[in-house]
Amino acid sequence: MTHHRLFGRLVPVELAAAIVLTAAACFSFVGHAHASDVPGPLVDVDWLKTNLDQPDLVVIDTRGEADGSDPYAEGHIPGAVHAPYPGGWRATRDGVPGQLPELSALEKHIGSLGISGDETVVIVPAASSSSEFSGATRIYWTLKLAGLEHLAILNGGYRVWNADPSTTLATDKPEIVAADFKAQLRPGLLVSSDDVRSHLDDGSTVLLDGRPAEQFKGKDKHPAAKRFGHLPGAVNLDQSVFFDPATGKIVPQTVAASLLPEAAAQSKAEVVSYCNTGHWASMNWFILSEVLGHNNVTLYDDSMVGWTENPDNPVESERSRLDDIKAWWNGNG
Missing domain, CATH: 3.40.250.10 (Rhodanese-like domain)
Structure with a gap:
């Protein structure tokens, strides 16, 4: 069992091509200011409030259903897309649970969130426990593995956003235009x-x-x-x-x-x-x-x-x- 299973069944030539594409993508970012560049891997509520209307920002709400309730439907950060964890972020492969999905499935899942590759993505867990927060770090790692550059997690997750009296909540689902996402792999x-x-x-x-x-x-x-x-x-x-x-x-x-x-x-x-x-x-x-x-x-x-x-x-x-x-x-x- 080897991990290069992740890449579908990439042969060495394909893997080399993925690395070349990754390098090319990195060079393509040089010289282009990002409208909502993140200050680090963790952002706070004030930063997210300030940048929430930026057109290149994608906020991912990772909270899943629990005890018959749907916390995302009950209230979420305005504009946040719903991609509960583990959901499409993980798969059972060769009998081993929790693995990375096949490359094509992962690309489809990321693209379904309206992510094409150059967006700033902020991941929002419930932040109810260390294990639940680890779902956000796993998604962060997965997106970075797939080649995304501009990533962060809302430190404190939904609970700090909800506790801030200056923030607002939404209950409607945003319209998402699916993107044709192609991974720029970082093996x-x-x-x-x-x-x-x-x-x-x-x-x-x-x-x-x-x-x-x-x-x-x-x-x-x-x-x-x-x-x-x-x-x-x-x-x-x-x-x-x-x-x-x-x-x-x-x-x-x-x-x-x-x-x-x-x-x-x-x-x-x-x-x-x-x-x-x-x-x-x-x-x-x-x-x-x-x-x-x-x-x-x-x-x-x-x-x-x-x-x-x-x-x-x-x-x-x-x-x-x-x-x-x-x-x-x-x-x-």
């Missing part, structure tokens, strides 16, 4: 299982596990994972530490930097961010790559669910026979 933003295997013994790559400590140790696991534990030599950094549940916001940059394990703190460190299915891993990727500006951070989309599909792939675990007995006793064995 350097993700790694395959083969890539991970090559890093196991090189001693220079940090394998950063974004899951809770109990899963990292092998005391618990994702239901779809075949084995307990973590990638050999991995370092644990639970992504939830970067989210402030009291405000719905990402912690300040200085705080985020202080939370990094020593191995990942160096800006030039090569880091592979992973979790179970690449969801939580996107938060750690976002903090390191986008918030802190580290240059050598990639995401392992298959993560532990995909990795454990292959019985020959090694794992490390602190799980004991007693843990197995406890799980059996509790009906989870």
Whole structure:
């Protein structure tokens, strides 16, 4: 199982062509001022209010239905398009859930939101929890992988917009003119299982596990994972530490930097961010790559669910026979 599955079934020539197109697209942006250039990977309510009427701005509301209610229909940022997560952002492939869709499906989904490639896109989650906010970081990573340049997340999400008395809400759906979006792929933003295997013994790559400590140790696991534990030599950094549940916001940059394990703190460190299915891993990727500006951070989309599909792939675990007995006793064995 390799990740270049994402690109449909691109052969090496096609992949090379995608890289060339990406480079050409990057050069094409030079010298063109963007009407609503984002100040960074996170924007606040004031910035979004100021730029909301810009013609090149696309606001994506990622909130999905919950408990029979439709929060988007009940109220959303004026002009925001609805693209709930995971929705068309993820797919089950080769039996592994939560994977990137085939390239054609991903292009169609992005284009259906009226995105052609040069827009400024602001992603708005509910910001109800770190895991929910990770849906926004995953979408951000996906769009960047597909070649978009002007991206941001509303820090605090819908909850800070709704709490601001100076903002307004809409209940109507905006008219969307679908675009013919063609990805300008950045394959350097993700790694395959083969890539991970090559890093196991090189001693220079940090394998950063974004899951809770109990899963990292092998005391618990994702239901779809075949084995307990973590990638050999991995370092644990639970992504939830970067989210402030009291405000719905990402912690300040200085705080985020202080939370990094020593191995990942160096800006030039090569880091592979992973979790179970690449969801939580996107938060750690976002903090390191986008918030802190580290240059050598990639995401392992298959993560532990995909990795454990292959019985020959090694794992490390602190799980004991007693843990197995406890799980059996509790009906989870």
